[in-house]
Amino acid sequence: MKTFIKAIPKAELHLHIEGTLEPEMMMAMGKRNSVPLPYPDAASVRKAYAFDDLQSFLDIYYNATSVLLHEQDFYDLTTAYLKKAAAQNVRHAEIFFDPQTHTSREGIAFSTVTKGIHRALQDGEKQFGITTKLFLCILRHLSEKEGLETLEQALDYKNIIAGIGLDSSELGNPPNKFKELYKRANKEGFLTVAHAGEEGHADYIWQALNTLHVARIDHGVRCMEDEKLVEKLVASKVPLTVCPLSNVKLHIFPSMKKHNLKKMLDRGLLVTVNSDDPAYFGGYINENYMAVQQALNLDRQDIIQFAVNSFNASFLPQETRQRYLDEIKTFVQHAHEKTDRDN
Numbered sequence: 001m002k003t004f005i006k007a008i009p010k011a012e013l014h015l016h017i018e019g020t021l022e023p024e025m026m027m028a029m030g031k032r033n034s035v036p037l038p039y040p041d042a043a044s045v046r047k048a049y050a051f052d053d054l055q056s057f058l059d060i061y062y063n064a065t066s067v068l069l070h071e072q073d074f075y076d077l078t079t080a081y082l083k084k085a086a087a088q089n090v091r092h093a094e095i096f097f098d099p100q101t102h103t104s105r106e107g108i109a110f111s112t113v114t115k116g117i118h119r120a121l122q123d124g125e126k127q128f129g130i131t132t133k134l135f136l137c138i139l140r141h142l143s144e145k146e147g148l149e150t151l152e153q154a155l156d157y158k159n160i161i162a163g164i165g166l167d168s169s170e171l172g173n174p175p176n177k178f179k180e181l182y183k184r185a186n187k188e189g190f191l192t193v194a195h196a197g198e199e200g201h202a203d204y205i206w207q208a209l210n211t212l213h214v215a216r217i218d219h220g221v222r223c224m225e226d227e228k229l230v231e232k233l234v235a236s237k238v239p240l241t242v243c244p245l246s247n248v249k250l251h252i253f254p255s256m257k258k259h260n261l262k263k264m265l266d267r268g269l270l271v272t273v274n275s276d277d278p279a280y281f282g283g284y285i286n287e288n289y290m291a292v293q294q295a296l297n298l299d300r301q302d303i304i305q306f307a308v309n310s311f312n313a314s315f316l317p318q319e320t321r322q323r324y325l326d327e328i329k330t331f332v333q334h335a336h337e338k339t340d341r342d343n
């Protein structure tokens with residue numbers, strides 16, 4: 001099963017590029033940019049990664065971004081992720097970045113961040129064969145006005161930024177707070193998604209759908225508390241980008257065995273498996289697939305369904321999506337033939 005999970009072609013749809021900053025890279029960048037860090041080495045950084053909830057994670061995560069200063073830093077960070085993702089047979093990645101985290105620091109321009117990431121995505125497609133889409137996430141703990149100023153900056157980068165998302169501290173910052181921002185984003189032709197129903201209750205998901213009119217929900221695991229909402233999500237095929245290791249690390253579920261992913265899948269929801277912030281939560285996409293496979297006793301068919309869902313839930317054009325789905329079909333056929341031969 002491990003080999004099968006590793007090799008099956010898949011898409012990653014919920015990945016914060018800042019969340020791929022591995023402790024070793026953090027230490028190296030801190031050194032090269034003369035940014036002091038509160039840790040003596042990478043091992044001490046890892047030791048600090050015991051979180052009580054989303055906020056306790058975000059505090060550490062935002063602090064760590066202080067080492068990212070120059071366009072080259074954003075380029076290197078993104079390239080390291082793409083290399084890792086390609087090795088895990090990720091064929092397509094829809095990637096979040098949080099520009100406000102960087103532009104709030106002295107002397108870091110929106111263009112520095114955006115260009116560094118974009119250049120890496122372009123080179124990565126050539127080097128690793130991964131297609132990508134870039135999503136700008138608005139920080140929901142900041143005001144809608146500040147978010148609108150950031151959205152304004154994104155208008156000049158429509159050829160680079162495919163969509164707008166909403167992340168950071170969920171409780172107390174409901175989707176309705178960003179009604180005008182999403183109205184503008186949708187009108188400007190951006191794809192729109194939002195984190196909802198991670199720590200926030202099911203009503204946050206209703207708001208994301210009915211007020212923000214998003215095409216996809218990030219996390220969304222708390223939808224299962226509201227049967228009417230589940231019915232709507234199933235009927236409208238709105239995808240949910242679930243991040244199992246993240247959910248356990250942030251105590252959304254007490255253990256992986258208690259995760260509701262399999263229940264969501266069996267209920268007919270368009271659920272996908274993703275890594276969120278892999279450098280902080282103990283694994284990239286394949287480690288997420290493996291963790292749920294083991295804890296929830298998933299079979300090959302479930303794994304295939306997650307891989308198929310990942311492309312169906314993506315914003316890829318139909319033709320490209322079909323090419324990837326055909327790749328899965330061929331892969332599965334070969335895998336089954338090999339199993340038959342071995343038996």
Ligand SMILES: Nc1ncnc2[nH]cnc12
Pocket residue numbers: 016019054167168169170195198246276277
């Ligand atoms: N899991 C998460 N929830 C909200 N905001 C985030 N930013 C990075 N990871 C996040």
Ligand SMILES: [Zn+2]
Pocket residue numbers: 014016167195218276
């Ligand atoms: Zn996230």
